[in-house]
Amino acid sequence: MDRRTAQHVNPDTPFLNDPAAQALCVTLEEAGHVALFVGGCVRNALLGVDASDIDISTDAVPQDVSRIVESAGFRAIPTGIEHGTVTVIVDGSAFEVTTFRRDVATDGRRAVVAFSKDIKDDARRRDFTMNALYANRTGTVFDPLDGMPDLQAGRVRFIEDAGERIREDFLRTLRFFRFHAYYGNPKEGWDADALSGIAANLDGLETLSGERVGAEMTKLLSAQDPAPALAAMTRTGVLSCILPGADPTLIAPIVHLEGLIGALPDPMTRLAALGGIDAPKRLRLSRADQKRLEAIQDQSLSMLSPTAIGYLAGQQAGIGAVLLRGAMANTPLDHGIIAQVMTGVRSEFPIKASDLPNLQGKTLGDRLKALKQDWLASDLAKSKNDLLGS
Structure with a gap:
């Protein structure tokens, strides 16, 4: 040796x-x-x-x-x-x-x-x-x-015959794109033999467990810029095999906005932007990741302020939601938007049930819900007196 x-x-x-x-x-x-x-x-x-x-x-x-x-x-x-x-x-x-x-x-x-x-x-x-x-x-x-x-x-190449390496373990198809996102040099382009071997072995992806696919996709989506890799996965048919309906169009805008506001890469934010049919089930997401994904998707469609979104969704999902909303609207974000989200994360709703002693049961619950909506719509600015006086 x-x-x-x-x-x-x-x-x-x-x-x-x-x-x-x-x-x-x-x-x-x-x-x-x-x-x-x-x-x-x-x-x-x-x-x-x-x-x-x-x-x-x-x-x-x-x-x-x-x-x-x-x-x-x-x-x-x-x-x-x-x-x-x-x-x-x-x-x-x-x-x-x-x-x-x-x-x-x-x-x-x-x-x-x-x-x-x-x-x-x-x-x-x-x-x-x-x-x-x-x-x-x-x-x-x-x-x-x-x-x-x-x-x-920065060339990502399979050892010897690409098709043979892939057939030894079909997860290597996904690893190829993930390694390109982390270690590939964009100026080198994509290895033609690798892409050919991947395209010829797409059926093998169906044999992989959701856990293995989900773990690999989470790593890929955590890369600084997974957009080129996801675009190549679309061209080769890989993305539609593992996540039907997924569209990487919003990934590059998300990456741009992350850099603009100083946000760290978050795989669930990128997955929310990517979409796809039954993504949590297909990728076997943990309950925590699934909850964060749903919060990002839901709050990105709301009309609430970043501060209110931070209160409802928490730090990671709140930042993800404002990023996704900005990407969908093709709107630049202010660098201070993370601070706005964090203000919401640290905020407490000023009304307690004890502040409404004359109400109980469903009536009490409905009133608390209405007051909270009023507080959220005010960008969390209304005080207890403001709310109780409304």
Whole structure:
């Protein structure tokens, strides 16, 4: 094994300075095995971007990994041993250690693998060239499939045959667009082989669970600007497959308005703009996300002020609603609109049931509701005396 490059990750990279990760690698190496950081942590280190997970690849088979690390006093958990993965706990930190492997068979969701001693076999079963990068514990980068030029140029390319990679796991179609939104260089355009492979395998998207599709779409919609990726998904027919009726027309205006008022990207605001038939059910949204989505959609159609919307919908949904309303009306928003929403979020309705001692039951409820509507229509300006005197 040696496809090392002249490249090194930044010495300040977290996994090079993580005592637990370093101890694990040293333990495997001293037992005569290779231990390499792989995938997202290496890719992001080379880009200067934070990465949450630290994954390690090795030529040691899972049984040997477990034996070696337990002899060193670490804990081994066989979380995915049939696929070569052992979770190793070192001083309270968890690392997935996976044996080099190659795919033997796959149904588009799960693969049957065989273990290997060859890093190139392991690299070939990954999705994109920019994810087939490895680094040892000193930061030297190994690039068995020449993915470094693609990473540096912002080219998102499938490894070898795009169609084959997609048929190994149909979720890779959605990952392709998500990776383009995060790491792609617009000047590089879209890889023709990838788009061709995606278009030829649209039927496979129907085999994916709603949970997997929803998780991937949430990540895509959280990108700084998902508009180009969503437009490409529309052109290839992907978007209509996973979310019939969705239209990305309002996504670019939403992104523009977010920048204008200083709002952070919110996937539920973008999903509200995207639309689609039965989106919460198709994407298996959590109850919290579904509630926020509904609030954004409902309040974006209201005539209330941003302050009143903030009171009714809360911070995230309130900001999302004013953004969506602005995008639909093609209207610029004032930078202070977030402060207006937040004023509503912090406000309290000045009337309590005890302020209406002569009313009870339905009559009391109707009166409180009418007074609240009056208060909301006043941009939350009316006091208790103003309301009770009305």
